[in-house]
Amino acid sequence: MADERIALVTGANKGIGAAIAEGLAAQGLSVVVAARDAARGAETARRIGAQAVMLDVTDDASVTAAAKEVRDRFGRLDVLVNNAGISGGRSQAPGAVDLGTIRTIFETNLYGVIRVTEAFLPLLRAGTDARIINVSSGTGSLAWMTDPSHGFAVRGSMAGYPVSKTALNMLTVQYARALSGDGITVNAIAPGACATDFSAALGITLERTAAQGAAVVIDLATGTARPTASFLSDEGEVPW
Template sequence: MSNDATVALVTGANKGIGRAVAGRFAELGMTVLVGARDLDKGAAVAAEIAATGGKAYPVGLDVTDQRGVAAAAEEIGGRFGRLDVLVNNAGIAGDLEAQAPGSVRLDGMRTVFETNLFGVITVTEAMLPLLRRSSAARIVNVSSGTSSMTWTTDATHYLSRMPGSLAYPVSKAALNMLTVQYAKALSRDGILVNAVAPGACDTDFARGLPFRLTRTAADGAAIVVQLATQGRECPTGGFFDDGGRVPW
């Protein structure tokens, strides 16, 4: 797709992979909307991007706040008239103890799903009228390799050796199916929808994992940017990482 005057919203863009995606979009000439729960942090990132010559604007966006998301959509529509790219990046790992099989706490489970699944639905639904005004809209949902049932049940794959967890990987598996359903429903509008597994990157989000992190936030952002900027050859309804399709 053409990047000329392309308007892209990235949720959770004030740090980590979201920040890297926003920066790369700006380098490609897009107008980047830096979605962040803390507007001051979003404004700081937007200023950093603008200082390097990019076009970036902060948008206060808590994906669990339906009224706030609706207000953000109204703000974007009033200022830009449309939205070409939506990256649903905002996500949380949650309290790991609260999601351990045998000692699960449902309130902890619900907190993870509110952001990782229902938050994506809330934002996507609010932004759909703006995406439908685009000639080549793209939605990229940031999922996780931990959601792959194939990988997590393959004894040769490192993910099969991770402790059982009932919230984060399950919420991301649900996000994958959500991606498929939106892709089916929106194909008639020309809106392409995909999920990505950025891999474990050296960010605040993943630093508690029990293994060495060698990937950077920029590494994780690459597949997001690829699917957000591909032309007519871009697939829809798929799950991808740097190596291609990820098995469900």
């Protein structure tokens, strides 16, 4: 169908990414579930009525091959959701930092987004009303982190994960500025703390579901409003 919209979501085999992919498919988009484990990606794609592609955001060859596959299948991309991300675990406390852990976090949460965005840009330029949505985190908000009345102020400090998300926020603004002439919007979102393997591995028990976290992405991907260079949650603008 000429007017079908094509969306690709990274890290879409589970968690918030799977919920985003499922929500977009339910809205009638042709969704590509991108996952580093091909079998698990295919399983999620089958469950939600989507296609799958193997994509490891840390691997140049895998990202290049995935972009070629999407080009061969569809010839374009209308929505790119950079969702894949890792917490990096607990070896991030300032004063006891494992630098290798920090590098690993940045390789996925920041360099991975750059790698994927660069590879898919030609396809997004060929798309219509194209949108890039970066799944950031409220922990990347300098405003919230430095607000003594905010819940984040009483949490432990981390030298890796939140720093990678603050960098991702600035990356979002830089791509938004660069791509405004192409009509491509670029925004960051904070899904809120959701019960996924990510939070479970940190020993955090939460009631908010991945689907609730995904809702802001689905609105941004499908809505008529076309903000760019914004940082949004389902409650509105997040202060940078």
